[in-house]
Every structure is written in structure tokens, then in C-alpha cells.
Amino acid sequence: GESVGLHLPTLSVQEGDNSIINCAYSNSASDYFIWYKQESGKGPQFIIDIRSNMDKRQGQRVTVLLNKTVKHLSLQIAATQPGDSAVYFCAEIDNNAGNMLTFGGGTRLMVKP
Amino acid sequence: DAGITQSPRHKVTETGTPVTLRCHQTENHRYMYWYRQDPGHGLRLIHYSYGVKDTDKGEVSDGYSVSRSKTEDFLLTLESATSSQTSVYFCATLPRAGTGNTIYFGEGSWLTVV
Numbered sequence: 001g002e003s004v005g006l007h008l009p010t011l012s013v014q015e016g017d018n019s020i021i022n023c024a025y026s027n028s029a030s031d032y033f034i035w036y037k038q039e040s041g042k043g044p045q046f047i048i049d050i051r052s053n054m055d056k057r058q059g060q061r062v063t064v065l066l067n068k069t070v071k072h073l074s075l076q077i078a079a080t081q082p083g084d085s086a087v088y089f090c091a092e093i094d095n096n097a098g099n100m101l102t103f104g105g106g107t108r109l110m111v112k113p
Numbered sequence: 114d115a116g117i118t119q120s121p122r123h124k125v126t127e128t129g130t131p132v133t134l135r136c137h138q139t140e141n142h143r144y145m146y147w148y149r150q151d152p153g154h155g156l157r158l159i160h161y162s163y164g165v166k167d168t169d170k171g172e173v174s175d176g177y178s179v180s181r182s183k184t185e186d187f188l189l190t191l192e193s194a195t196s197s198q199t200s201v202y203f204c205a206t207l208p209r210a211g212t213g214n215t216i217y218f219g220e221g222s223w224l225t226v227v
Binding site: 034041042043045046063089093096098099100101102103104105 | 144145148154155156157158161163169171174203205207216217218219220221
């Protein structure tokens with residue numbers, strides 16, 4: 001079936017550097033793409049989303065880029081901080097499929113002080 | 114915060130016993146979801162609901178059933194629990210279609226089947 005996946009299982013960065021987490025998706029009919037952050041023992045926490053008709057969206061220290069041509073999604077975190085250490089998931093939602101929210105496998109971000 | 118409460122938060126049960134997890138929300142959200150998350154893995158959709166008494170299967174629905182008799186409650190039942198169903202279960206809600214940034218998750222229910 002359709003799925004969302006990630007390229008890198010673990011990413012280690014130095015505090016203050018920028019982080020880039022990548023995701024590949026396969027459902028071209030998805031309407032929204034979402035990035036979640038999950039800390040140990042907690043539920044996923046919304047970071048930022050992007051509609052399928054957009055290429056880029058910026059939030060506070062985070063930017064999501066969507067390349068529909070190659071079905072690729074990325075999350076950029078500027079000036080990474082120790083508090084950013086977590087597992088990051090991309091997800092997609094298809095409004096024509098009962099608003100099913102499908103997750104990728106996750107990338108662990110480790111920030112070195 | 115959609116006022117999502119999952120219960121129980123932790124449970125240990127024996128193989129072959131029935132188990133019901135409850136997701137309760139206070140915001141009148143239309144859509145509700147049940148996911149399971151296994152160590153080192155992402156969240157996999159078990160079942161979801163798009164309204165009262167309207168439910169559908171996700172990618173890992175075998176061994177699970179759900180019910181939604183009222184907007185605020187979405188129940189997940191393991192009819193006969195197996196060790197492979199040891200996992201963390203997350204409930205999520207979405208108020209309406211056409212948005213991505215209003216999906217909220219509960220804090221999880223840790224289920225151990227021995």
C-alpha cells in the first residue's frame with residue numbers, strides 16, 4: 001500500500017548547527033504533510049505542516065520543504081538545541097481516504113553540546 | 114490540546130484475555146484514530162473513525178476491533194490479547210477535514226501481554 005518513509009534512522013549534530021531530516025512519500029494524493037516530534041515516553045507533538053499545493057513553509061526555527069516532483073519532504077531546524085533531541089516523524093494525510101494519517105518510520109536526532 | 118485522555122495508561126494482561134483501551138476527548142472532534150508504536154518504529158494505524166458509528170480499518174487491524182457510540186469516546190478492543198500486541202497505543206483526534214495542524218495525540222497507553 002501507500003507508505004511514507006525516511007532515509008536516515010539517526011542524525012547526530014552539534015549544538016548550534018542546522019539539522020535536516022528527510023522523508024520520502026509515495027501517495028501523490030496526500031493533501032497535507034506533517035512533521036511530528038516525539039520525546040521519550042510521550043505522544044507525538046505537532047511541529048509544522050504543509051499543504052500539498054505549497055513548496056515551502058516556515059515556522060519558528062523550522063522550515064518544511066516539499067518537492068512533489070520527487071515526492072520528497074524535509075524538515076530543517078535552525079540553530080539546533082539540546083532540547084531538539086527527539087525522534088522526528090513525517091506523516092501524510094489523505095482527505096479522500098477518510099483523513100487517514102500515515103506515518104513514516106522516524107529519525108532520531110541527537111544534539112551534541 | 115484537544116483534552117484527550119487515554120485509559121488505562123498502563124496495563125499488564127495475560128494472553129487470551131480481552132482488553133479494552135479507551136480514548137476520551139472533550140473537544141467534539143469528528144475524527145479519531147488508534148495507533149500502535151513498537152520500539153524503534155513509527156506509528157501504525159489500527160483503526161480510525163470519521164464519525165459516530167463510522168469506523169474503518171487501518172494497516173494493522175487484525176486482532177483489534179473498535180467502537181464509537183458517541184463523539185467523545187473511541188474504544189479499542191483486543192478480543193483475545195497476544196504477546197505480539199504488547200505495544201504502546203496512541204489515540205489521536207482531528208476536528209474536521211482539510212487541516213493538518215490540528216491533529217492531537219494522547220499520552221499513550223502501555224500494554225504488556227504476558
